Amino acid sequence: MGKDKTLPLLDPRDPPELTETKSASKVWAKEFGQESGRLWQLAGPAIFTAISQYSLGALTQTFCGRLGELDLAAVSVENSVISGLAFGVMLGMGSALETLCGQAFGAGQIRMLGIYMQRSWVILFTTALCILPIYIWAPPILSFFGEAPPISKAAGRFALWMIPQLFAYSANFPIQKFLQSQGKVLVMAWISGGVLVLHAVFSWLFILYFNWGLVGAAITLNTSWWLIVIAQLLYILITKSDGAWSGFSWLAFHDLYGFVKLSLASAVMLCLEFWYLMVLVVITGLLPNPLIPVDAISICMNIQGWTAMISVGFNAAISVRVSNELGAGNATLAKFSVVVVSITSTIIGAVCMIVVLATKDVFPHLFTSSEAVAAETTRIAVLLAFTVLLNSLQPVLSGVAVGAGWQSLVAYVNIACYYIIGLPAGLVLGFTLNLGVQGIWGGMVAGICLQTLILIGIIYFTNWNKEAEQAESRVQRWGGTVRD
Template sequence: MEGEAKVALLEKHHENNRGSFIKEFGSESKTLWKLSGPAIFTYICQYSLGALTQTFAGQVGELELAAVSVENSVIAGLAFGVMLGMGSALETLCGQAYGAGQLRMLGIYMQRSWVILLITSIVLLPIYIFAPPILHFFGEAPDISRAAGKFALWMIPQLFAYALNFPIQKFLQSQRKLMAMAWISAAVLVLHVIFSWLLILKLEWGLVGAAVTLNVSWWLIIIIQLIYIFVTKSDGAWTGFSMLAFQDLFGFVKLSLASAIMLCLEFWYLMIIVVIAGHLDNPVVPVDALSICMNINGWDAMISIGFNAAISVRVSNELGAGNPVAAKFSVVVVSITTMLIAVVCMVIVLATRDIFPYLFTNSEAVAKETTRLSILLAFTVLLNGLQPVLSGVAVGAGWQAIVAYVNIGCYYIVGLPLGIILGFVFDFGSMGIWGGMTGGIVLQTLILIVITSTRNWDKEAAEAESRVKTWGGSVANH
């Protein structure tokens, strides 16, 4: 009887633990969706600004479409990657400072990031000014290089918009003010559609109209977000402009560069697939097919990037507040959630592999090649479920430098050469290029799983506290 009582007691204990886990999982999941939902919506709206401009330019002519597409994906894409990466240093610093209750530091951090990113914009200016010879050097047709180069000159204001927007985004994101960003992005997107139609098609301004609407839309997002920050004071996080923004810049640049290298290495990796495929024999069909797959992958990535932002906020906030157990549990919850979503997305890709190519092309050859590549697309979509989330954990905890080294090794020392060998030496074509480079992503994901699961989270919380004190010392004394 005593034995039975012990068994019953143990069963009750396990039942209570199970119930407690489900309750905690539900609560954490709710918090994550509150963060990731508006983040996903914001990223889709902002991603759509360039995509819709391309669509309207396509109504004008083939050369105009090519000019906007090349400028968007190559010139602005390069700048976007660098700026997003440099601005991501704020995810670590603002998130941990917010978690530690050091609100005033957030405004100082944002201003420091503005200084660094505006200087970075000036450094990147030659890419915009000398776009035609740069594009021609990489094998772009002369007429497309000239048209894209002219469009790039008109898009210089967007470069400086990136410099202000990303720090603002991370500043608001770390305080969980994501709904404000979502509403602003949605309102600007609606205006963008109306004015794109008016200027590009109705008034027939062509590429000039495309440049005007795209620049104005980005600057409108910044102006409205700044008005929101200046008026609400962000609960004390904004206390006005300060000379403290020019202090500790060297250390800030180091963390910003680590963030930029880490994110750019990821951001450019899949873009390289299309460039390499351009060197295959008869490259038009494989390049078109890969472009369609990358387009689908890009939309899917917006979901992952939303969760990346959410987990970065959660980890940095909890570590900053000295709650390592909560940070670790948040990683578990977001990993399970994103993997479930990734499995659903993978099933959708496989189920529609004979259908979705025709949404993008009328060519039977391109559609057939896209269907063939859909197996790799489905696998990449599955990897999207975990890999960006683990990168978000790395940013939230401040491991950018470690992950930058991991990315160099996995992507460019293993994945890229493997893709070239499979694609050209073994003659597997586009399938081989993408397959080899996917191997690099698998290796990177496995290493990130090991890093995340073996970290001492108590030590991470202590380091976050030390980081807040180090970076906030000059602020706290004023």
């Protein structure tokens, strides 16, 4: 699966195949179809991979919902808050590879990809050690932020059992960005799909059949994540990834300062997005009698997370397309790819919104046996539907930013829209105006909407030729560390 096989690139120097009878719209439609094909070649397997990996935690939460309201709340809070925090940090830190590996691959600097991945391992493993105290002292931390004591205690106990997952994250995300930047997304899809099947079987076996409860949930979830890591790593070590992997090297410890800076910028950008919806669960825990609202909001976050995996797949695809094309100096194709993926993902988001609205009286019962929780979930499903629509485009725009290397800029946008505008608005609506969870969520949706509009404006006014020149400079600067 070399570069020509996995990511056929259009040569911008070739004139479009026009005839006198073809209209400009037909030419545009043809080019749209060609670029859409390239995107789906990446996005299809990436969506399946994202859904499969997200479903590991979601299935665990679903099975635990059969154990009782407190068990469901414990897993929901741990998944959304503790693991959600770690997931956001690790994914964000690892996303630096999307910029560096993608642009290096587009420029033909294949060998650097393996070095970049090893540097990212060093940084992410160190980061995991820094995050570890949050897992250890989760109960007092959750209580400090206002979570109900029974939920804090149960979620904290589950967090201790989930520590192995934290270190699986640190190994997994650099591997995935390494493979993704080369267009090797099918292997990730096959591995993730296979592990998901095993996870479903063993979750039922350990959680319900053997009645191991949360202990069985932790064993199954940790094992599944490590199976993904080991299988992907074996693929890289055996195939050498068409020359992108040349073995372990001390170069992994060189130039770490600059690498850490880009990794931190990526982490801040993505964490601000991940934590934004995570905060929704925490704030909901401050409401009077929070158990039912927390369970309801967690179910909605579960649905939102599944639909968001489609956008995450397009996020991966557009990040690869933009970084590869900018690295190769093809500014026009990078810009056109952004247009195609934005239109495609928005249409899919609208379909998902309609499905959520049509099934709002049905899907809550798939996650809980409590009628009170199901009724509360149905009541807030309209806000879930609008969130699904907005989050069909927002992650895609973030993928453009990662592919182009704009992480620092987008981090500032996220701070302003999410935490200066959206979050305070949610607090006012939810508590001051007594709108409860609907008000909290409504204010936060306003922040997402504003952030999306600003990113659209940034992309619209971008000088893509200048971005291609900066990508060339970045590849030369980072590529100079390789020695034969």
